[in-house]
Amino acid sequence: xxxxxxxxGLRYNKGLIQNPATYLNEVGCNSWLxxxxxxxxxxEGGMSYDQVQAATTxxxxxxxxxxxxxDLELARxxxxxxxxxxxxTLISCRTGPRASAVAYMYSGLKCGAEPDEVLAMAERDxxxxxxxxxYKEWVRSSIESLRTQPDQLDSNEEL
Numbered sequence: 001x002x003x004x005x006x007x008x009g010l011r012y013n014k015g016l017i018q019n020p021a022t023y024l025n026e027v028g029c030n031s032w033l034x035x036x037x038x039x040x041x042x043x044e045g046g047m048s049y050d051q052v053q054a055a056t057t058x059x060x061x062x063x064x065x066x067x068x069x070x071d072l073e074l075a076r077x078x079x080x081x082x083x084x085x086x087x088x089t090l091i092s093c094r095t096g097p098r099a100s101a102v103a104y105m106y107s108g109l110k111c112g113a114e115p116d117e118v119l120a121m122a123e124r125d126x127x128x129x130x131x132x133x134x135y136k137e138w139v140r141s142s143i144e145s146l147r148t149q150p151d152q153l154d155s156n157e158e159l
Contacts, residue, residue, distance in 0.1 A: 004113040004121050009087030010106070012099035014128055016045045017092060021055040024090055031058035031085040033078070035093040035102065036065040046094075058086055064098055070135065075142035078102045079109065101129035105139045109147060115140040 017023045024032065034052045041048035049061045060081040064074050082089065082102075093099040104127060108118035118139060122130045129135040 004108065004111060004117040006103060006121070006125070007107040007110060009089060010082075010103045011088060011090050012096060012103045012128075013090070013092040014096040014100075016095060017047055018045075020047060020051045024055045027088075027090055029088040029090040030056060031087070031089045032056050032060075033081050033085060033089060033091045033102070034059060034061045035063065035091065035098055037063040040065065040094060060085060064102075065093055070098065070101065070138040072142060072145055075105060075138070075146060079106060079146065082106050096128035097132055097135060098129065100127040101135045101139050103127075104129070105142045108139070108143045112147070113143075115143045118143065 011027045011029055013023075024030075032052050032055065034049055036047075036049075038048060040046040041051075049059075052059050052061070062074065062077045062081050064070065064078070068074070082091075091099040091102050100122070104118050104122050107113070108115065119130070119136055122136075122139075129139070
């Protein structure tokens with residue numbers, strides 16, 4: 001595939017979010033995939049999933065922040081959540097690296113792009129995850145694994 005681009009209707013944060021409802025409106029989204037756990041709410045500049053739910057009726061929380069390691073199971077949960085949410089959708093983590101990795105992984109998977117194309121576009125776009133080798137490897141391995149195992153994405157399990 002040539003000219004891979006991030007899917008339209010997907011946005012990710014590039015820093016802390018001060019006011020969830022205002023931010024969601026500013027980025028033009030009506031649904032939210034929130035990647036952090038409740039411990040973030042207790043940190044300075046933190047935000048809770050309750051605040052996300054107050055900002056939109058369309059949200060899913062897939063806790064993916066450190067010390068959790070991005071792995072294939074989390075990738076499956078991200079894909080399932082994004083498949084269920086109406087567009088446009090905001091994906092957010094604390095400051096953006098994991099959210100951007102999820103956005104590029106999902107877009108690459110759904111577009112049938114080669115991982116190298118996805119990573120090259122992320123470099124050009126200066127996506128926050130690109131500075132972390134383990135996140136780049138997760139994007140690569142998730143795309144490769146999930147495109148060869150599409151039946152494992154159609155699970156009826158709860159998120």
